[in-house]
Amino acid sequence: MLIDNYNSIRQSIDETCIKIGRDPKEVTLIAVSKTKPLSDIEELAASGVTEFGENYPQELAQKYNEISTPVHFHQIGHLQTNKIKYIIDKVTLIHSVDSLHLAEAIDKEAAKRGIISDILIEVNFAAEDTKFGLMPEDTEKLIREISSLHNVKIRGLMTIAPFVENPEDNRPVFKGMRELLLDIKSKNIDNVDMCLLSMGMTNDYKVAVEEGATHVRVGTAIFGARDYSAR
Numbered sequence: 001m002l003i004d005n006y007n008s009i010r011q012s013i014d015e016t017c018i019k020i021g022r023d024p025k026e027v028t029l030i031a032v033s034k035t036k037p038l039s040d041i042e043e044l045a046a047s048g049v050t051e052f053g054e055n056y057p058q059e060l061a062q063k064y065n066e067i068s069t070p071v072h073f074h075q076i077g078h079l080q081t082n083k084i085k086y087i088i089d090k091v092t093l094i095h096s097v098d099s100l101h102l103a104e105a106i107d108k109e110a111a112k113r114g115i116i117s118d119i120l121i122e123v124n125f126a127a128e129d130t131k132f133g134l135m136p137e138d139t140e141k142l143i144r145e146i147s148s149l150h151n152v153k154i155r156g157l158m159t160i161a162p163f164v165e166n167p168e169d170n171r172p173v174f175k176g177m178r179e180l181l182l183d184i185k186s187k188n189i190d191n192v193d194m195c196l197l198s199m200g201m202t203n204d205y206k207v208a209v210e211e212g213a214t215h216v217r218v219g220t221a222i223f224g225a226r227d228y229s230a231r
């Protein structure tokens, strides 16, 4: 049962928190349901799971429209400006903002609907060239630019760490992300609330929690391997 997988991840997050003296309530487990059928989400939602992560805007919108139990969806994958309209009023948090252009487009769509969109800034901390996200050294500048927009609110940072055999190899990435968050937080930029840190996936979520993650995004360990052939 999917809920058994979910509960065992949740339990290991809680144990990790207790071990290092964090309150487990500080860590949100996002079940990453991209490519998985709505029935999988329904099954977890029936057991009280509320936070789900999706990558593809149309898939997110379709699941949002068809689900029988209201849940919170997180846009965790790269977002193109022309797809914002599908999800803007359906997501609780957009994790993947990495340019002023994208933030302005979100701001515009949010203003049209009279809402304020919560966003995270995606940092490519490990400087992998295949990934989206901006360089750590460019992060503060972008945050200052975005902070003047009225219909988006920056809540923190997100990163996708490299795939590594040994999750310990990502510890410096997670540690660096937390330092970056605290550094920018200490600048007290108006309209910026540097509280959330979205990092850690199936292979490395425990290390991410040890290093201060507030949101971990776990797919495979809950739903099993993804099959992209049908897409």
Ligand SMILES: *Cc1c(COP(=O)(O)O)cnc(C)c1O
Pocket (backbone or CB within 6 Å): 032, 034, 055, 076, 077, 160, 201, 202, 203, 217, 218, 219, 220, 221
């Ligand atoms: C797919 C995905 C995840 C989940 O990855 P798993 O290794 O299956 O846990 C997390 N974050 C992002 C941004 C993703 O695209």
